[in-house]
Amino acid sequence: MDTVLFIIFAVVAIVCAFNLVLQKHPISSALSLIGVMGSLAVLYLLLGAEFIAMAQMIVYGGAVMVLFIFVIMLLNAGTEKPSSKSWFAQFAGLPLLLAFIAILGFLIRAALPEMRVVQFGSWVGGTAEHIGQLLFTQYLLPFEVISILILIAILGAVVLARKEID
């Protein structure tokens, strides 16, 4: 059951990711991205990280992507016209992509020498209680630093918006 669900949603995620790049219209791309986010949330859920799955849905699937769609609708952005490709992109694009993937794969292999097989449902540290406990003990400093960072970002946004009005 878990494996079947994993295969379905992994395929959906990959198809949506390709569709995101291939679509000409910004709204189609944005919706494909929502599809990717949604299937990732299901994958998190399968791995037992229910809190992360819901946060993924609320923050990325909801707030962030609504903002994207909102801006696209507000600007009424139409279909993109394909630009004439530069000779560099035409000839070196595909080899460079393959090289990048190869290096990435090599680095991951090197960084994680002992990879274990993931088993669905075996991990139980994903509940809200566990994550809260970790956030306020082991990862307290990063947590507080990030909250201050977000506060600064909000203040910056307010300052920029005020300048626009005046």
Place this chain on the structure above:
Amino acid sequence: MSFYIISLIKIAIVFGVFMTTLAYLQWVERKVLAHIQSRTGPLRVGPHGLMQPMADVFKLLTKEDLLPPYVNRFFYLLAPFIAVSLALISISIIPFGPEVNIFGYHTFMQISDVNVGILFILAIGAVSVYGVALAGWSSNNKYSLLGGLRSSAQMISYELPFTLVIVSPLLLANHLSFRGIADAQAGYYLGFIPRWNIFQMPFPQIFAFIIFMIAGFAETNRVPFDLPEAENELVAGFHTEYSSMKFACFFMSEYANMITITCVATLLFLGAWHPLFPAPYSNWIAPLVFVVAALLCFSAAVQGARKRDRTTFPIFGLGFLVLAVVFAFPLFWQVTVPIFWFCAKVGFLLFTYIWVRGTLPRFRYDQLMHFAWTFLFPCALINLLLTAFCVAIF
């Protein structure tokens, strides 16, 4: 195996009841609004217009399904589907009662118990903006686009106070699942004050409840926050270009969202299925209410305004009497008492929704945004701070 069978039975029951409520909520709304405005409301189809919802459903099903040539086809057809399916999903995690024991089989009165229940509701709410936004955009019509934009801006703005205010009952209950939140509200102070969250101390949570309800009105696009479909400005807003079943999908999603929000309000603040009175008395409230309703029906039959009332009202009265007998059986109490109290609270909140629609005028758009950001959001923040402070100290 029996788990699947029981789940299927529960899904069938909840789906049936939910769909019937959806259809009849609209009848109730039209009736209540009519009586607020000194009219009679639907009266022609069936006694007291009771068959009106069926007639409406058939009308919507058999109408011509128009597909305007200028719309973006794929998204135009996708939008009502997203709206209605997301609106109907949330009911699956709402608990209607405690664990019951039917023929020796223990089960929860709930389709599934998700242990991040409230987050699930928030996630569904966050994603359901797309139905409205896409409908507005794909219709290729300026009124629809404005409606969709208004709706998404409104839902983003009101999501903040909505989410912040949900945190305070969570702090009191120390749980994220609806069952845990409901169980935390069982029992009574001094033997008679229920431990519902709105009566809980740090800073009586009734303020949180009021903020929740206001934000809930905005989230479901209801009067006085129904700017996305303000007919005197935007024709019909985001669903201007939709007809027949596709329009019905948006209509259904609005009412389904209303029911979900009231269920969540009941679970978070009004003590879920826990009665207002301690045990021996609360069991007899339901039969009492039904007997009073039956007596009212009989008295209305005696002085019926129309000839037909002399036959219809006694039938309703008999129906209420049968209900009273069913609810008076101690054998059924483990099911009937929680269901009665849950439905009574949800029904009261739904009535409040309709009442407000009949009473308040619509906001102006800048007032709506101003209200969200400069009043409701700070109120929710202060409420959260005070509650967290009190929970930490006591």
